[in-house]
Amino acid sequence: MKLRRRIKYYLIRLFRLKASPHQVAMGLSIGFIPNWLPTFGLGPMFSIALAKIARVNLISAFIGGVIGAPFWPIFFLLNYRVGGLFINKPLKVNELEDIEYIEVVNDTVGSLQSGSLQFIAGASINIVISSFLIYLLVFLLFNKYRVSILNKLKL
Template sequence: MKWKRRSKYYLVRLFRLKASPHQVAMGMALGFVPNWFPTFGIGPVLSAGIAKAAKVNLIAAVIGGFIGAPLWPFFFLLNYKVGSLFHPKPSKVTGIQEVEYLEAVNDTVDSWHSGSVQFLEGALINAFISSIIIYFIVYFLFKKYRIPILTKIRY
């Protein structure tokens, strides 16, 4: 129950922001970017830094940073899958159950032959595409449905 209440609180806080839909959408999109990279727990801090540098909404960026954190194993796998589309070498990671965080990061960072090129290309492509998608979804929600969503969330 605590998780449901907390998520409702952050949704209300997000939709009550006085910023323009563009500012909020850019904050959320840029805040989500660090989720595609191994940030070792400092993703939300990086999201805040990116938001400050880009002069977009800080709260939306931090929320964007927190949204993707639990999905890290899926994002890690997706980075390899997308990166392997551009390289003939098979990936070391083939399923979510095989993603062991520290081993995978060590293999990725250790050498260029271990698949780090696949991982980085996949991460950059995924970050770019997800940012565009998140921007348009959040912009549309804020532009068209901000008031109705706030009304529904309150009760």
């Protein structure tokens, strides 16, 4: 019950923003970017920093950063899978349990060997695709359905 109420609160807050649909959509899509990278809980702060640099809506960027945080393990696996499609390396990861997080972080930070190049390539591709899709979806929602969605959420 508490989680549902919190989600509703943030959605109402998002749809009440006075910013233009472009500002809100850019904020959400830019705020979602750190979710594809290993930020170790600092994703929402990076989202706000990116939003300040890009001069987009900070609240929507923060919400974008918080939305994807619980899905980090899935995004982690997707980065490897997508990177494996573009880099001709055999995929060593088949399931989430196969991932050694400490080893991957050391490889990613330390060098471009092993699976880190695959991870970075996948993350880059996923960032571009997800940013475009999130922007498009949020922009259309805000442009067309902002008032009706807000009225439904108030009930």
